[in-house]
Structures are given as C-alpha cells and as structure tokens.
Amino acid sequence: SRALAFALAAPKAELHLHIEGSLEPELAFALAQRNGIALPYADIDALRAAYDFSDLQSFLDLYYACADVLRSEEDFRDLMLAYLARAAADGVVHTEIFFDPQTHLARGIAFATMFEGLAAGAAQAKAQFGISTKLILCFLRHLSEEDAFATLEAALPFIARIDGFGLDSSEKGHPPAKFERVFARCRDLGKPVVAHAGEEGPPAYIVEALDLLKVSRIDHGVRASEDAALMARLAAEGMPLTVCPLSNVRLCVFATMKDHTLPALLAAGLKVTINSDDPAYFGGYLGENIRAVQAAFEFDVDTWYTLLRNSLEASFASDAEKAGWI
Ligand code: ES4
Numbered sequence: 156s157r158a159l160a161f162a163l164a165a166p167k168a169e170l171h172l173h174i175e176g177s178l179e180p181e182l183a184f185a186l187a188q189r190n191g192i193a194l195p196y197a198d199i200d201a202l203r204a205a206y207d208f209s210d211l212q213s214f215l216d217l218y219y220a221c222a223d224v225l226r227s228e229e230d231f232r233d234l235m236l237a238y239l240a241r242a243a244a245d246g247v248v249h250t251e252i253f254f255d256p257q258t259h260l261a262r263g264i265a266f267a268t269m270f271e272g273l274a275a276g277a278a279q280a281k282a283q284f285g286i287s288t289k290l291i292l293c294f295l296r297h298l299s300e301e302d303a304f305a306t307l308e309a310a311l312p313f314i315a316r317i318d319g320f321g322l323d324s325s326e327k328g329h330p331p332a333k334f335e336r337v338f339a340r341c342r343d344l345g346k347p348v349v350a351h352a353g354e355e356g357p358p359a360y361i362v363e364a365l366d367l368l369k370v371s372r373i374d375h376g377v378r379a380s381e382d383a384a385l386m387a388r389l390a391a392e393g394m395p396l397t398v399c400p401l402s403n404v405r406l407c408v409f410a411t412m413k414d415h416t417l418p419a420l421l422a423a424g425l426k427v428t429i430n431s432d433d434p435a436y437f438g439g440y441l442g443e444n445i446r447a448v449q450a451a452f453e454f455d456v457d458t459w460y461t462l463l464r465n466s467l468e469a470s471f472a473s474d475a476e477k478a479g480w481i
C-alpha cells in the first residue's frame with residue numbers, strides 16, 4: 156500500500172535498540188569459532204529454535220548467554236557494523252543504541268575493549284552509510300545500586316563519548332526507585348537519561364521513572380494505557396515512548412499484534428515511536444516492525460508521518476541535525 160511504502164522509505168530514527176540484541180545466530184556462531192569457544196547449541200537452527208519466549212526473563216537468559224561470544228574489540232565492531240548496515244537499509248538516518256557494560260565487565264572484558272569496538276563500528280557506518288549513532292549506557296536493574304555506581308566509575312574515562320544513560324533487564328521487582336541516586340549522578344554529568352518502564356511492570360513504574368529518575372523518554376511504556384491519569388500526563392508533557400511492537404508480542408506482553416495498545420497510545424495523543432529492541436531475537440528489524448504494525452492496524456500516511464517524525468524529534472540529536480531530517 157501507499158502508506159506502507161511511505162513508512163518504509165521515509166527517513167527515521169531508531170531510539171530503542173540493544174546492540175547485544177542485534178547478534179544474529181550466524182554471527183554468534185562465527186564469533187564463537189573465531190574465539191575458540193562453544194555455544195550451548197549444536198548449530199544455528201538449534202539456537203534459532205530456542206527463540207520461543209514466554210516472558211521477558213526467558214528471553215534475557217538466552218540474550219545474556221549468547222553475549223558470551225563477544226570477546227575482542229573486533230567482535231563489538233563487527234556487531235555494531237552489521238546492525239547499522241541493516242538499519243540504514245530500512246531508512247534509518249540516526250540511531251541511539253543501548254549497550255550493557257555489566258554483561259561484559261562481569262566476564263572480564265574491559266570497558267575500553269567493548270566501547271572502542273562499538274565506537275569503531277559506528278564511525279565506519281557513518282562513513283559508509285551516512286548513518287549517525289549515539290551510545291546510551293544501560294544499567295542492569297537486576298543488579299545492585301553499588302554495581303551500577305561501579306559501572307559508572309568504569310565509564311568515566313569515556314564519558315565525553317557517552318550520550319546518555321538507561322535502565323534495562325528484569326523489570327518486575329526492580330523499580331526505578333532502586334536507581335534514583337545513580338540517575339541523579341548521571342544527570343549531574345550533564346547527560347539525558349531514559350528507562351525501560353511499563354513493559355512488564357505496572358504503570359506506577361512509569362510514574363517513578365518520570366518523578367524519581369527524571370527521564371527524557373520512556374522505553375516501552377505500553378502499560379500506560381491502564382492508567383488514565385498517566386496517559387493524560389504523558390500526552391501533556393509530550394513525553395516520548397519508544398514502543399517495540401514485535402518485541403512485545405514475542406515476549407507475550409500482548410497475545411497478538413492486534414492486541415497491542417499502540418493505537419490507544421496514539422489516539423490519546425502520546426508521542427509514540429516504533430523501534431525494534433532486540434531485532435535478532437524478536438523477528439526483525441525496524442522495517443519488519445513497520446510491516447507487522449501495518450498488517451495489524453492499516454495506518455494511513457498521516458499516522459506514519461507522525462510516528463516517524465516523532466522518532467527524529469524525540470532523538471538527542473541537535474536542533475541543526477533535526478532540521479536536516481524533518
Ligand atoms: C530488553 Cl526487551 C528488554 N527489556 C528489558 N531489558 C532488555 N535488555 C535487552 N532487551
């Protein structure tokens with residue numbers, strides 16, 4: 156349809172992408188071989204067959220296990236370059252990418268190894284495809300406040316090249332309040348902060364992310380629809396939501412795409428964006444998310460224009476950069 160063609164071709168930003176979640180089975184096995192290590196799966200098909208998730212935790216267990224193949228600076232560079240090549244092919248002109256240092260520091264990988272590899276991939280992609288990248292350090296919320304502070308300490312030598320901070324991993328039982336002091340320190344460093352909230356957790360976690368962490372965007376936020384007062388607040392504040400449709404269906408937040416709250420969020424006037432989250436694990440990149448949303452909801456060109464313009468506006472790019480896109 157005309158609307159789908161428009162959505163696939165238009166310039167857009169991706170604002171919710173975990174770089175470790177872009178590790179395709181093919182690359183996972185190639186890196187395992189290059190590093191002389193074994194994955195707990197016989198082959199690519201066996202690994203892909205394990206992508207049958209019942210909830211967020213069942214996914215995270217596999218996601219952290221596969222990240223073990225990432226060892227050298229080149230591994231992180233290759234991972235970044237592969238994602239950015241795919242994103243550029245989907246019309247993405249700018250991306251703000253999450254990385255999880257604690258996953259790697261805990262395995263004895265130096266912060267510099269991981270970070271310089273990711274930065275090298277981003278620089279190469281900028282030169283090859285013209286795509287721009289910002290890097291958002293995510294704290295793992297199932298770990299302690301103390302561990303988050305130690306991670307922030309390890310990141311300080313690289314702080315000029317870190318564009319923001321986020322909060323991810325197991326949401327239930329790990330409310331934003333647990334990281335109020337860490338996020339205050341991040342904001343004192345002059346960085347914007349974001350947090351996953353209202354993915355599996357209740358709307359109250361979205362309120363905490365706003366009031367205690369003082370986030371600039373909510374990642375997911377799809378359970379906001381359960382709280383009318385919160386919906387009104389998010390709309391009034393123009394607070395961006397980075398929604399990940401295929402992720403939500405694959406992790407059983409919604410039974411099918413038609414059950415997704417995306418249309419309700421849009422109807423309430425929220426600043427919604429569409430993103431791919433962990434595209435290697437959830438059935439596709441941004442283009443596939445757009446196709447799946449369109450198959451379920453048949454949005455018109457105006458709605459797609461709004462969604463994609465939102466992604467550019469909600470980015471942390473400068474006003475001059477935004478003016479070049481919008
Ligand atoms: C994640 Cl979908 C999702 N939710 C929370 N944390 C994550 N880390 C990677 N993907």
Ligand code: ZN
Nearest residue numbers: 173323351432
């Ligand atoms: Zn996410």
